[in-house]
Amino acid sequence: MVIDEPALIATPADMPGAHAANDPLMTLMIAAAQAHIDGPPGWLGRCLGVQTLEWSGCDWPWPVVLPYPPLIEVLSVHFINPAGVEQTLPVADLTELVDLPDVRGRMGDVRIRYRAGYEEPPASAKAAVILMAMGLASTTEANGGLRAFTVDGAFSRQFNSPEVVARVRTQAVENLLQPLRVYA
CATH class of the missing domain: 1.10.3230 (Hypothetical protein yqbg)
Structure with missing residues (x-):
């Protein structure tokens, strides 16, 4: 989006x-x-052109490859945990090899906002x-x-x-x- x-x-x-x-x-x-x-x-x-996009899905993408390159930077990462509560994940956790938290599993429960373009x-x-x-x-x-x-x-x-x-x-x-x- x-x-x-x-x-x-x-x-x-x-x-x-x-x-x-x-x-x-x-x-x-x-x-x-x-x-x-x-x-x-x-x-x-x-x-x-440089633009801000948001990827959303029902689970974490793995490997983390966001569509519409080139990626400039990840701005924010939000997810809905199994209890239905929105959480924020530090951006660094998305790009490092760490265990990502569990999500509820519905479409749109994981949202990654990023800047892309040249x-x-x-x-x-x-x-x-x-x-x-x-x-x-x-x-x-x-x-x-x-x-x-x-x-x-x-x-x-x-x-x-x-x-x-x-x-x-x-x-x-x-x-x-x-x-x-x-x-x-």
């Missing part, structure tokens, strides 16, 4: 184009692109989010997505094939993120 939403790994200033460095529409496009891949709601199986995200992840955000932003442009490619002194070409651009962009994003993907 997401407790604190992920920090964005890109900003409008990272995106090419004529817009302000804090453009709210570009920020929205970045957030939408990142949400598609990042953390529990995303398909990557990994946290990109302080400095991989360049490939940032590039993928920017590519996806650019794709979203291109659908809002008044010119309907007409693009021009110019090499000074050599040639200029205009094109408008949203299907081809979308296919190339999707493949680029998948290729950039594949090494980071976690398969459960």
Whole structure:
């Protein structure tokens, strides 16, 4: 479960184009692109932006491997004992080889809150989010997505094939993120 939403790994200033460095529409496009891949709601199986998550289960995970890496730190550990009383376990006890206390055994009786994500995200992840955000932003442009490619002194070409651009962009994003993907 997401407790604190992920920090964005890109900003409008990272995106090419004529817009302000804090453009709210570009920020929205970045957030939408990142949400598609990042953390529990995303398909990557990994946290990109730093966020606070909570794992819950009916018993202690063993070995203690929390989902959606990379783990930054465990913040708190709570459990319900067999008598039905909530208890707090010192974080160090979770990571050391100690006998963990008995729990009641119902779903949600063990809760581990933790921070996960990258302080400095991989360049490939940032590039993928920017590519996806650019794709979203291109659908809002008044010119309907007409693009021009110019090499000074050599040639200029205009094109408008949203299907081809979308296919190339999707493949680029998948290729950039594949090494980071976690398969459960």
